[in-house]
Amino acid sequence: EADIYQTPRYLVIGTGKKITLECSQTMGHDKMYWYQQDPGMELHLIHYSYGVNSTEKGDLSSESTVSRIRTEHFPLTLESARPSHTSQYLCASGDRIYGYTFGSGTRLTVV
Amino acid sequence: DQQVKQNSPSLSVQEGRISILNCDYTNSMFDYFLWYKKYPAEGPTFLISISSIKDKNEDGRFTVFLNKSAKHLSLHIVPSQPGDSAVYFCAASSNNAGNMLTFGGGTRLMVKP
Numbered sequence: 001e002a003d004i005y006q007t008p009r010y011l012v013i014g015t016g017k018k019i020t021l022e023c024s025q026t027m028g029h030d031k032m033y034w035y036q037q038d039p040g041m042e043l044h045l046i047h048y049s050y051g052v053n054s055t056e057k058g059d060l061s062s063e064s065t066v067s068r069i070r071t072e073h074f075p076l077t078l079e080s081a082r083p084s085h086t087s088q089y090l091c092a093s094g095d096r097i098y099g100y101t102f103g104s105g106t107r108l109t110v111v
Numbered sequence: 112d113q114q115v116k117q118n119s120p121s122l123s124v125q126e127g128r129i130s131i132l133n134c135d136y137t138n139s140m141f142d143y144f145l146w147y148k149k150y151p152a153e154g155p156t157f158l159i160s161i162s163s164i165k166d167k168n169e170d171g172r173f174t175v176f177l178n179k180s181a182k183h184l185s186l187h188i189v190p191s192q193p194g195d196s197a198v199y200f201c202a203a204s205s206n207n208a209g210n211m212l213t214f215g216g217g218t219r220l221m222v223k224p
Contacts, residue, residue, distance in 0.1 A: 041217075042215065042216040043214045045211070094210075096204035097143060099147075099157040100155075101157070102154030105154045
């Protein structure tokens with residue numbers, strides 16, 4: 001049974017729409033992360049959080065924003081989706097010693 | 112500048128044989144290394160890890176070897192099974208970089224029946 005949940009699994013949306021990708025974890029982890037991955041490419045960190053009310057941008061510049069109002073919830077929002085945002089978005093939580101637990105991902109297609 | 116590199120984008124192995132996936136790193140401060148496995152349309156799952164104080168860690172069919180002087184680690188899978196076909200990512204972290212994992216680009220393993 002997954003301890004970190006992402007919804008939706010798949011999303012096809014029109015250009016200009018606002019979308020929120022949900023991520024929730026039940027493990028009580030303080031640290032959470034969002035990665036973006038294109039097929040066959042490496043994982044790019046786009047946002048992370050070390051706890052409630054803490055958010056930082058990652059290595060890869062992203063037009064998305066995140067919030068962390070509750071420990072278990074780390075949603076990612078795109079205010080105006082574009083075709084260049086088409087990708088897989090992976091949420092994770094955990095630390096470097098025990099490793100990250102990843103969600104199943106959201107495959108986003110912007111048409 | 113990529114600090115963790117997996118120079119082989121793909122590897123094909125016959126079922127029952129050994130699969131060896133390689134990973135090189137440049138940051139000498141890295142002291143903890145992990146391997147993840149990823150199927151298409153799913154998130155990566157943790158496989159095995161190793162601390163820099165060790166040179167080998169074994170878990171069932173999976174063994175990770177660490178050569179600190181060469182800044183090189185490898186994942187051995189033996190015997191390989193068709194269900195092992197996936198993309199494998201190595202990741203590294205250092206104590207002075209918070210809890211950030213730095214991932215390699217991945218190697219696609221194909222195990223042929």
